[in-house]
Amino acid sequence: MTDATETETLQRPSQSSESNGATRERNERSILSAAERVFAQYGYRGASVQAIAEEAGLPKSNVLYYMGNKRGLYVRLLERMMARWNALLDDISVEDDPAQVLEAFIRSKMQLSRRHPEGSRLFAAEILGGAPFLQEYLRGELRDWVQTRAKVFEQWAERGLMDPVDPVWLIFLIWSATQHYADFEAQVLGITGKDEITDADVERITQFLTQVILKGCGVRPPSAVTG
């Protein structure tokens, strides 16, 4: 009965959703944020509810009161990250300028990793471990996402707007390159000797990647005015 509720059909915030659900919202947010950090660092198995609770500054029981159980909490975080992800490069068409689209892709992907480094690492850890919770998503939604974009890339190639490279691998290349700075931040920092990746660094990396990848695919950089 008092089992893991669907975490969707939660309180119906009748009218005064301010003081009513306010506590809940505040606590849930802080738990989710703490959990994201802990899961990202230790992976699903390695993370403990106790550690999450401490990170959130709450007793373990309270975390479980809000989240039901460890598994549900984890899935919820994955879903949140997937939603952010799906918003990326929402609509592109053959009519768009390849250079502009590719640059926008690289830039927004870079910013996603920058804005949500823990979410990015959480995702990476899940995939590393064989994606036990995400098989479905990978073979469904995400696959469609990729195929749609790949189609457009292909048509660009047919029209001579870029080299005839395999579009799926191009997408993987952009993914890996952009995610590297979030997922392998520890490595990047260690090797460069920095103690932080600044906004300026991110901008420079974005430009570097844009330049190399566009040129590498035979895409002409966007000429501000469409010739």
Add this chain to the structure above:
Amino acid sequence: MTDATETETLQRPSQSSESNGATRERNERSILSAAERVFAQYGYRGASVQAIAEEAGLPKSNVLYYMGNKRGLYVRLLERMMARWNALLDDISVEDDPAQVLEAFIRSKMQLSRRHPEGSRLFAAEILGGAPFLQEYLRGELRDWVQTRAKVFEQWAERGLMDPVDPVWLIFLIWSATQHYADFEAQVLGITGKDEITDADVERITQFLTQVILKGCGVRPPSAVTG
């Protein structure tokens, strides 16, 4: 006293190292291999000695008999992977052909990830978690490795053999792109719908990456005969 021995000053294999150290070697190998898989999948915290033992087909006590403790086993695996890593792109000089060197780099890095996917993932998981065991290595050996190669790339750029891109970021780009296929194998398989990455796939990816990255950096592909 009976603490974690240095795992280096083990048995001195006097002369008959066949029947003598043979059992040890066999068991150690199978434990290391099993541990690599389990650590890669679950991370350090998430992996259990019990799981490693089962994977190796031995009782837990036996694993601990050979390896001392979990930590030592993990460190030993990391060191093994680092050794493989250091052998990469061992010597390059300004006199070499950029195209040949870059292609060799991409190819050998690709093969390293292919030959040791679990080791690659183990490494990735360690970095993802903030590299608690590898700080020293990253800021020391690996940093030097990168700086040395970066110097060469820079000189190539000065000589007009390639575009003046930031060499460190170029190295990161190659790393991330090549490692992606090992670390995110689950994602690649899910999206492409394959159930295995074949040797032919690896070859095609290698050529794709070589083509795009060389062209992207303004490196002319190796003209079999030096012009």
Add this chain to the structure above:
DNA sequence: ATATATCCTGACCATTTGGTCAACAGGTGG
């Protein structure tokens, strides 16, 4: 004030964790 719903949490539980240890087996050299 009373009732009701949310929020909070310490105590508790079975299971698993990393690790120790004593006992024992097998072979080799004296």
Add this chain to the structure above:
DNA sequence: CCACCTGTTGACCAAATGGTCAGGATATAT
């Protein structure tokens, strides 16, 4: 035969694990 070394493993331990639950605190609605 004994002594010694390597290998083997079940029994055991304190600590940590995910999760439950009863009981209390707090606030709002009537």
